[in-house]
Amino acid sequence: MSSQQPESAPRPDSAPPTPPPTPLTPPQLQLGVDRTSPVPLYFQLAQQLEAAIERGRLAPGSLLGNEIELAGRLGLSRPTVRQAIQSLVDKGLLVRRRGVGTQVVHSQVKRPLELSSLYDDLEAAGQRPATRVLRNTVEQATAEVAAALGVPQGAEVLLVERLRYAHDEPMAFLRNRLPVGLFDCDTERLESTGLYRMMRSAGITLHSARQKVGARAATAEEAERLTEHPGAPLLTMERTTFDDTGRAVEFGSHIYRASRYAFEFQLLVRP
Amino acid sequence: MSSQQPESAPRPDSAPPTPPPTPLTPPQLQLGVDRTSPVPLYFQLAQQLEAAIERGRLAPGSLLGNEIELAGRLGLSRPTVRQAIQSLVDKGLLVRRRGVGTQVVHSQVKRPLELSSLYDDLEAAGQRPATRVLRNTVEQATAEVAAALGVPQGAEVLLVERLRYAHDEPMAFLRNRLPVGLFDCDTERLESTGLYRMMRSAGITLHSARQKVGARAATAEEAERLTEHPGAPLLTMERTTFDDTGRAVEFGSHIYRASRYAFEFQLLVRP
DNA sequence: GAGTGGTCTAGACCACTTG
């Protein structure tokens, strides 16, 4: 099965027209799966390949070796190997071309951003984030909120308003509406962590979000809350977040100080 | 093959303990593949299911019927049916739960936005877009541009500056840098279509983009170009676009009138 | 023509959810 090829050992008995055309490239690259593990085989392989790419052991542009050979080397079937490779293609780490092979993507495409959480973003950037909850009550859904959350107009929804600080400076004013009864929206926890983290720990699997990002000049009231001057440029975002069943779980209308914050994210083109 | 079942014809000869437990839900829903077509079978099935969901013939939340039965009904193998279903799960139209089944997502998640092209956005919105090319030359890459495009600092890159109008009003100032020799960047075509459309027709397959969206006040020069007043809020975007091999194919630094434009897009959470 | 990925089949066993 996984007999390693002699690489460039000259074979004196036969004279092939061309010397071994160096089929290498995923050279030795120790790969191997653990069949006693509960982790799926395709997932183990995908992890190992991803790690190898990340560490540069698989150089950008290098070919991966064909699927059949890889399957044989690992003692896996071809569909399983394909499943592993496909998951990395979906992540943008590998490219497949028929008749050519599978190669590591050229370039420095870094890990795509998740659904961005301001709290996590700030924490990752080393800015010590803090939150002050201004309101945490129940209100009746306006037409706009009802449409966004998919509830009847006038139905009860949670209203949460927060000021987010970084280094004791206000950065953003966050206003969220959530369906009631979705999870326990405790004010104390809201002040010590982010909304998305609370949702995840409540067993909600976030799936997608529809966002609208714009800008406008600060009103007097907004300026005061954010310690800007009236007319200062503000970044605005409206976002409706859906879980994996397609339910809307959150509708946010946020305002950021443009002088302090910008959105970074990655878009994938769906063919 | 696709012999239609008698549905609810009572069978007088046998008396099942329970009357047909209504296994329905993808009720009659005429499905069928064309094996003479060059279109892959899984793709044909996915298209039909997607169309049925879109037209409401498969209601949100309804179960799809198990894979084996579906495969039998269509004369396909289970892996092929799974491939079709998986593609719709990836699109966010279906949800699978082990032990439960596959159901249509609850809610109105509309088609996710593609990598947004301002030109296409405006055209779709019925605003007749127009473009004036201000510059279309070659320059030497600054450190920032070189880093974004992955070329050596000082290397030659294409510089394109455009004003984009809607209804004869300026909407945005677009500045792009591109690797030289990527495709023919003709000024006349630039004025009559969008950059992305030109890339696609040159055989470049767009794959992903890294974006940064912010806001700031207009300088005097910017205000004049966009017929705003100095200090007016502007929406800014920096975007590096990559093709399917991971090459950077474009680096854009754009400015939009916040009074006229906002970004809308969909983010997917990668598990 | 040789080699690659793209598609497809007909089975199999397991883990999970539900009654």
Place this chain on the structure above:
DNA sequence: AAGTGGTCTAGACCACTCC
């Protein structure tokens, strides 16, 4: 216990790319 999706196998033929 029954039914579902999740994983896996060992083959097969085709379309495309490159020599």
